[in-house]
Amino acid sequence: TQLLEQSPQFLSIQEGENLTVYCNSSSVFSSLQWYRQEPGEGPVLLVTVVTGGEVKKLKRLTFQFGDARKDSSLHITAAQPGDTGLYLCAGDWGGSYIPTFGRGTSLIVHP
């Protein structure tokens, strides 16, 4: 069973600060997704990365896929209270499209 580690588990910051969350595995991903989930709702897909070294940007969010395709990071610039939520990474191996999710990083941005 492939394991997917996310860190940190919790993050509480002030509006305007920058932050980075990490997602790591000992296995090579076929693809990796980042989701954001609000309480009582299902996860919402933010981005999918497939190619090693790939960088994708979504407004103030920057996603990076490691060269070896075993790790990924999500960087948020100038965080806003609306960024509050649970950030989940999910990876699949072997092109199965059956993802394994990490435990998530719970982010709170205080105004």
Place this chain on the structure above:
Amino acid sequence: DTGVSQDPRHKITKRGQNVTFRCDPISEHNRLYWYRQTLGQGPEFLTYFQNEAQLEKSRLLSDRFSAERPKGSFSTLEIQRTEQGDSAMYLCASSLEWPSGSGEQFFGPGTRLTVL
């Protein structure tokens, strides 16, 4: 069709009762997935369908759990003889399989189950 829908959104039941949840995927999506999410954890894969065929069910949590997708459209997840440990959020997701689509999954809002 604006997304994946699930019904009910909340279910409270007594231990030992059977419950059934429904998921309506995005209409053109051929894959449908069920997940369970407990507090402080990410979603845990349970089973998935491609059209009406259930292609993976070995990760259903016990033989009390079963899922169907009889016409390749909506799906149901049934839990028989519920236990307090079944209390969780049950999520459904759908996707359009490559090469017609990217395989990316879109989630519904979930059904929150509480077993008393």
